[in-house]
Amino acid sequence: MxxxxxxxxxxxxxxxxxxxxxxxxxxxxxxxxxxxxxxxxxxxxxxxxxxxxxxxxxxxxxxxxxxxxxxxxxxxxxxxxxxxxxxxxxxxxxxxxxxxxxxxxxxxxxxxxxxxTGVDPALAVAAVPNAATAHLALTEVAHLAPGERVLVHGALGGLAAAFPGVARTLGAAGVVGTVRRAALACARATALPYDEIVAAEDLIESVGDRRFDVVVDPVGGQLRTDSLQVMAPMGRMLLVGNASGDWEHTVPSNALWGGNLAVLGFAAGYYLPTHPGRARPAAESALGAITRGLVDxxxxxxxxxxxxxxxxxxxxxxxxxxxxxxx
Known part of the structure; x- marks a missing residue:
């Protein structure tokens, strides 16, 4: 080979x-x-x-x-x-x-x-693993409940792009995405099921009084800390990557207990080998979201x-x- x-x-x-x-x-x-x-x-x-x-x-x-x-x-x-x-x-x-x-x-x-399934293999490998990861992260770790609001950073990235569709299938009341300001115009043309996409640099001003129950962060850096200000009480932040490349950034822990917030890490590559029984249901959920056109x-x-x-x-x-x- x-x-x-x-x-x-x-x-x-x-x-x-x-x-x-x-x-x-x-x-x-x-x-x-x-x-x-x-x-x-x-x-x-x-x-x-x-x-x-x-x-x-x-x-x-x-x-x-x-x-x-x-x-x-x-x-x-x-x-x-x-x-x-x-x-x-x-x-x-x-x-x-x-x-x-x-x-x-x-x-x-x-x-x-x-x-x-009728799912093309290129779309399958692009979407199924990440949509399955999104399903596991939102259900097993963040415990997303129907009616909750979700914020997704790096909204069009390979992993992040799977979250809005899966969140919709789980009953999320709204999903907002963020991208870098330079990519905002193109991002707003996406077919992914976001209610809105805003500039990450303007996060706090853009969301105003809205607060999010779950924040999905594959980006890291200062955006991670800024996100604490837009989380609802008992909000959960999912750390699923560090695309910013800022390996030295830390989250102020006092903001967590003061705001009743949780920061949770998730990596499917470490979770699934020890929970193989969760793989097939996650894949089925992913394929369901894809066939509904929610993870394009x-x-x-x-x-x-x-x-x-x-x-x-x-x-x-x-x-x-x-x-x-x-x-």
């Missing part, structure tokens, strides 16, 4: 397109002929070496990629419920490697069938040989939707 290999930690130029032996699924696994592999900011962070000392994450040389769509190639021992040739998509609990290749081996528990995430596809360019694009920011690699 062909694979885009990270040969060492560093800048995007560390990728090398390589021929590797075809992998064989072990017990409880499936092999997938990959049609599309999603590129995530977490892929870039791992490649840069930011997490090189964290147990369980890969060391070079390795093949990145958490999420793929394609068709079942073969089944490992004990796997039932799938058949060869069946269209599938994987979730974000598959580890941090293996997707940037023409064949990927993943746990069957982290795989969802697309048969009969734009995609841009590049060939596998251009993995370095895909990483450059995602690191520079400003990419609406998701970048995909096609073997």
């Amino acid at each position: 062909q694979a885009a290999v990270v040969t060492r930690f560093g800048d995007p130029e560390v990728f090398e397109l390589t021929e590797l032996p075809d992998p064989v699924p072990g017990p409880g696994q499936v092999a997938i002929d990959v049609s599309h592999a999603a590129v995530g900011l977490i892929d870039a962070y791992v490649r840069q070496g930011l997490y090189q000392d964290r147990p369980g994450l890969p060391q070079p040389p390795y093949v990145p990629g958490l999420e793929v769509a394609g068709t079942i190639r073969s089944l490992g021992a004990g796997v039932t419920g799938f058949r060869a040739g069946e269209p599938v998509v994987t979730l974000s609990g598959t580890g941090a490697e293996g997707g940037y290749a023409s064949i990927a081996v993943v746990d069957a528990a982290m795989t969802a069938s697309l048969a009969g 995430i734009p995609t841009r596809s590049l060939p596998l040989a251009e993995a370095a360019e895909a990483h450059r694009l995602i690191e520079h920011g400003g990419v609406a939707g998701r970048i995909l690699l096609t073997p």
Whole structure:
């Protein structure tokens, strides 16, 4: 098989397109002929070496990629419920490697069938893992209740864009998004089910007296602290990323107890391996939102040989939707 290999930690130029032996699924696994592999900011962070000392994450040389769509190639021992040739998509609990290749081996528990859904594989890998993450974050961690209001930062980003549609399916009374001021005009043309999109730099002035029960923050930095001022009592902030790259920023803890607020972290890649039974219901919820047109995430596809360019694009920011690699 062909694979885009990270040969060492560093800048995007560390990728090398390589021929590797075809992998064989072990017990409880499936092999997938990959049609599309999603590129995530977490892929870039791992490649840069930011997490090189964290147990369980890969060391070079390795093949990145958490999420793929394609068709079942073969089944490992004990796997039932799938058949060869069946269209599938994987979730974000598959580890941090293996997707940037023409064949990927993943746990069957982290795989969802697309048969009969009519969902295109490019949209599936762009939206299903993130919509499943949104479902888990909003239900298992933030405990979103019908009638509550949601604020989503980085509103058009690959992960953030899944939250408004899922929040709607869970009964949210309103969803407001934020983007950088320079992107505001384009963002307001989105088909995603936001009530309004405002400039992140003007957050406090733009929302006025409105208060939010759940804030979804994949951005971090000063915006995270500003958000505390627009949260309702007993509000919950979900930390799901740090696209700002500000790793030194801290939240003033006194504002939390004074405002009856909670700050909660969530990463599906760590949650799902220890809660595999939650994967299938989350995927079904995600597919339901997608088929209703609530998670229409734009995609841009590049060939596998251009993995370095895909990483450059995602690191520079400003990419609406998701970048995909096609073997």
